[in-house]
Amino acid sequence: MAESSEEQAAMQHYLVCGTEDCQQNGQFYCNACHQPLCEQCRNEHQKSPNTKNYEIVLYRHRKHQLPMEICQDHPKRNVDIFCRECKTPICSKCCTMKEHKGHEFDDLEDIYAEKYALWQGEFSKIQKYFLPTSQDMKTDIKEDATQIKKIMESIRTSMKAEAESLKNLVDEVISENIEHTHAMEKSLLEMLKSQETIYDDYIAYLWKMSDKFQEYLSITNQKLLFQSKTLKIQPVPETTKPVPPVFTAGQFNKDDVAKLLSRVNVPNTKPEKRKLQPMEAVTIHMKSTEKQLEQSKEKSDMKQTLSLSSSVTKVREYSVPGVGSACHVSVDKSGRLWVSDWRGNLVQTDLQGNQLQKIKTSTYEGYHTATQDGDLIYTDKDKKVIYRITPDKKITEFINTGDWRPLSVYSSRINGDILVGLNIPEYVRRRKTAIKEAKVIRYNKAGKEIQNTQRDNKGQELYSDPHYITENINGDICTSDYRKHAVVVVNKSGQHRFSYTGQGSEFDPWGICTDVLGHILVCDNVSKSVHLLDQDGGFLSVILSPQQGIQHPRGVCLDDENNLYVGQAGTNIVTVYKYLQ
Template sequence: MSESSDEQAAMQHYLVCGTEDCQKNGQFYCNACHRPLCEQCRNKHENTPNTRNHEIVLYRYRKQQLPLEKCQDHPTRNVDIFCRECKTPICSKCSTMKEHEGHKFDDLEDIYAEKYALLQGEFKKIQKYFLPTSQDLKTGIEEDVKQIKKIMESIRTSMKAEAKSLKNLVDEVTSENVEHTHTMEKSLLEMLKSQETTYDDYITYLWKMSDQFQEYLSITNHKLLFKSKTLKIQPIPETTKPIPPVFTAGQFNKDDIKKLLGKVNFSNIDPAKRKIQPMEAVTAHMKSTEKQLEQSKEKSDMKQTLSLSSSVTKVCREYSVPGVNKACHVSVDKSGRLWVSDWSGNLVQTDLQGKQLQKIKACTQSAGYHTASQDGELIYTDQDKKMIYRITPDRKITEFIKTGDWTPISIHSSCINGDILVGMFRKVTRYSKTGKKIQNIQRDNKGQELYSVPYYITENINGDICTSDYNKDTVVVVNKSGKHMFSYTGQGSRFCPWGICTDILGHILVCDIVNESVHLLDQGGEFLSVILSPQQGIKSPRALCVDDENNLYVGQDGTNIVTVYKYL
């Protein structure tokens, strides 16, 4: 079945049980048989001697089946083992051969399942984050294209308007200059007209003088000619030639025009980077949605995708737990009842109104030593007796697991498959829900010890095992195979982690008793925020627990009060 087919199958109304002739909802999955099981067949599977130790999980947490591949050296055998030294897949018979003598082997199906889950996660990231986010960015670019075109068209309109304004000014100045030439022409013509009148008058004068001279020339009596007055001709009037105006061309070029007009330049401001939505927000959305699909049959009111709230809100519920002097650890069972313990070995159960239902004397000088199971039981450790006990819903206490030479400190019941995770001095041990030891985790890939005193332990939604180590002042996280993923050492010079839990979005919440605060980390160990501090009225937080309604229970040192907060 392809990845997309798997997703579609998981989102159908139900998967059919793999048991022959059973058509019920196969909501569970047997990793050993590789088939879905309904609740009834699961119970039968768990109670059948041949299959009681099979690992049964919710369908969404199933292990991918290893594809069948025949061994080249032993064609009748399937390849199902991985040799660490040779770094090659082999069959079980190959592991007995001389060339693999003394080598260490891993279950190839576990490696395949881990790689498959990794690739599946990367595929989901592409489908749910990278592609949609890139498409959103592309859509943003398309919007920017429209905006740029709009802005550039506005600039061009402004430039044309400015040029038109300049042209109007040029026309206005030219019109004034032309008008001035008319004035100058009129003045010159008036001057020439005056000169013309002068010569007209002088010519008239000359004609008059000419008549006089002619009259004198016609006199017969010469004696009278001599006696007459001598006529003198007035000189020709002098006038000046007009000096015409000279046109001086303007001194300008294209650059001068450019200086007069506005221009467009790129801004020297550094461009802002496009906002890319963090993957954490999207993956949180994905995980929340998946969790809701899984719980939709049991919790019909959980219909909206959860996300981090902008602030932490104190809910109306606040429990004053009788019988304990400090709320050092809190567990919430399926009915919503509280189990609260202090540092003196008092373990008390209360109802939803804070009324004490039962009290037992457990181990002393311990922290996260109890946990509520999927079956409604409470499981707790006793350091002195090196024993793990369980309390059934009918209040019966029975011995469950003997830890031998190892001292159990902290404990957690897996919500994924019911496994029991136990923090001990210098190691973490995984037991099946029937009490069978199936895994020890002690060292990282460099051979260094991972743990010293893991006071609190929990499991994340991806199977990661999270511990707060008192001696190391460190939160240590390994994956379900025991591979060290990361360590968190706080945000300041000092960090002392105590209570630790995870939520439906894969966040890790941990108390810092030095700074009296609660830190919020993402699934990969990245610090997100301090969600509770003295500013929110919290004092000496020691215990943390998140219930099925995503309420955060916080127990405080020095008081028997457990306060409930909402931060999702």
């Protein structure tokens, strides 16, 4: 959808010129003055006798300013020179001392800028090649595991079917053999029945003969006895005993059965190495050596795959059922949305906005985050518990935070660590809460605490109400602290780097996220806008404002396609924008 000229003009403003009273777009940078310049001020800079020899570059080519460090030998001077022979940083007064006489020196700021860019390049390699490639390998392994499970299940099914077939054949043979025994039994019994009939007839004959002998032996019939011939008795019939069948046991064992069935063998094939996409094929275009850094700054910058677009484009929007306000938004690996509101409703929707599941909690800040494994982690500040939801919708207790209320949570895209913002109230009276302490804890993927950040190096409390939290590509932990009215940023070691307090007299930060270029995006409730900061906390622009239809931005996050999701108070609509190209 085409944007109005007013909207385009608003979105083209990314960096304000550092010259006093100049509000133009600061697209250039003076490495000597360390300030952004618009085109007109750059021209004046180059014409002025005092600044004409200063190095002016595009803002993205700027040198990072050397951090201030006091010289140990000269406490009133800063370290700004590098001694080649001693290979140590010194101040300008040190170079006049006898121990450095005749030595050659370099500008420490130049060395710092080169080293910073070099390590930033190496860090970018990790982010843009090594981590994504490793994740791809991990995904391949998971897919292989799924495929192996399918193959083995198929083999087991075939084995069971084959065994069932063998069992059926055994049953068929046994059935035939048993039927044969019935036939044999019938034949033998019929033979014995015939023999029994023979003896029945013979016994009847004997009884008949017995009667005749009795008649002859009678006294009254003696004459008959003398007159008659002697009676002869027929011999007892001869019969044969039946020969019973003999059962001969089958000669087989387990191995004989195994030979009848199929076998599963690992083929004698050398495993194929997983294919790694060469780094040269990935559009990282980073400098790998200091020499390349010095020779190809301009060339390397032109090859960057992503940069800020000249305008922000609305891509799509979702109407999320089951929530009153889109106060926080998370996007999981499948692209599904998790959205929560003031009332503790946590809803998951599919890509069409259909509700998939709904959970009731007691938190309403940035309290949920999608992990690299496809799970969702969310906090419940009243129960003081952090929960995990797996893709099959199983909810388990992950971490118990004791007396501390877990307000915000973020799953690291770098190593899977879990960052949690917590506080502990001193009292709650008339809907007002006094905060006793606040901190940020880093847990590993197993839920074990590995880092606890609460105070700066001066012992001052860093946090009060860290209600949204995220991590930048360099490992910085960025928290949006409502009561501090600031974005508080510490490095991965927990050392305070900077605090961003907005562009006006008031600043109420809410949702916060970072992108692949290291930008920090934060919602401001006062100006009703989304601020874009660089990695060091420098304000670059108001990326979204009421002119783009934004009224009450609360939650922000980015998906794997670098799309920006923005949720607002008072509406269940989540809007998606494209601001990188």
